[in-house]
Amino acid sequence: MHYTSVRDLCGKGARHLAKGPVALIFAEDGVELDTTLRHHLSLGFASVIALMPPSFALPDDLVKTTVRVDHDAAADGHIDAVNRIIDAAPRRTWLYYCFNAEYLFFPFCETRSVGELLAFHAEERRDAMLTYVVDIYAGDLDLHPGAVALEDAWMDKSGYYALARLDPENNHHPKDRQLDFFGGLRWRYEEHIPWRRRNIDRISMFRSKRGLRLREGHVFSDEEYNTYACPWHNNLTAVTVSFRTAKALKRNPGSTFDIPTFKWHNSVRFEWHSRQLLDLGLMEPGQWF
Template sequence: MTYDSLEQFLQTGQDHLAKGPVALIFAEDDVELASTLRHHLSLGFQSVIAFMPHSFKLPADLTERCQRVTMERANGQPMREAVNAITKAAPDIWLYYCFNAEYLFYPFCETRGIGEMLAFHSEERRDAMLTYVIDLYAADLWQTPNAVSLDTAQLDRSGYYALARPDAENHDQPKERQLDFFGGLRWRFEEHIPSNRRKIDRISIFRSQPGLILNEDFTFNDQEYNTYACPWHNNLTAAVCSFRAAKALKSNPGSTFDIQQFSWHNSVRFEWHSRQLLDLGLMEPGQWF
């Protein structure tokens, strides 16, 4: 079904928010939009909602399986406003958000549905899950100028690190169980990335509750939501494998001519399997056996 605006969706589409988990997919352009929607449908989300301009087309099968909300600018402030409005309108359900050409992976996702994983996570008394945005890029930019290729996708196998997250309200002391994570293309080409956009951590999966607000840096106003683990043991984390940085670096006139290739000696072919991400330490299974 198609809704002409976010306001119409919130008024007449509440049935799609009655039960989670719900995936909110924001289309910044039409690159790999269909594959993004299909990937998240395959994970078992109760609803997959696409926020996209009216001019974008979807295949017939996705038109039947996904809800479509018209949004001319599905990035930045409009995206956050949509997430916050849905969080307010649908309390106490699990929500996930991402952009097109981004693909969620969690430990053992090939055999376990997203609902199973979040049921386990809830039993661990967790209301949010840290995800790492792992940059994907085409193996050869001469053959794939927009840097997006599912068949030749690569990622960095090393070069990731974390720094303590200072608390401005407590004399810049490190925040408890919170870190800022870096790596991937945002690290290797940081001269082209604004400093406030270099982090690769994102709280992409969370349980909605009254008063919860998504911030510009993909954290929440509830500090416990921004932690990577509970106080007593490590918890699950997930990965959002994303062509978004590669697309931006190759479409921005200020960086595209400075970048001939993204591949380097630490590039490996992306296998589209959670085992590879676990082996590389790019997500954590916690107690999820």
């Protein structure tokens, strides 16, 4: 299943958007693209769509199980593509987006599917879910100079915090149930990260609806989509573990020579299991037991 553009997908390939949840994987480069696609296939998404340059190759098994769309995320970004897909999808279809070398984890994902997760979330009258982007990085940069190694992945166990999200249209008062979250490599190496890109919150799971727009900063035009919980109790949250920041810091000539290692006294080996993220308080099971 191969489409020549996002427009082609939304027209000829609209059937792939007809039933959610749908995963949109944007390939900024080829690093761990195959493992990213396989990981999200294993979570139970109804469709996994790889938006990638035509020059990228996929293994035979992924050619058969994923939907391929020609799209250069490194040059053209992801916002316009997500918004086109929102318009093309049936209303109230669950969509998720991430980038290559990123992996979704949610409470109990080893035994429950993403469909079960979102069915429960919808029962709580929620149309979007906050996913924290938790940086992971190779422990040995001499062996893995690109900072990506699944078998040697590490993460920060502390250093995460939140600040009130101020509303410039309301005398800079805090927005209701919205916070800016920080931590990980974007916090430790903030001198190399533009301040508008330092937060680690991303509304990456959401329901399509007419007129909805994804905006810069991984937030939406509907302010309720940007909240972390309903007014009554805590809701489910999830985590996207990501090599993306580590890759960028080691690829950037302005930062790579300042970073001989990402490991510090608060680094722990990433166990590739939701229990670790729950124990560290990096995601919330809410009322889902």
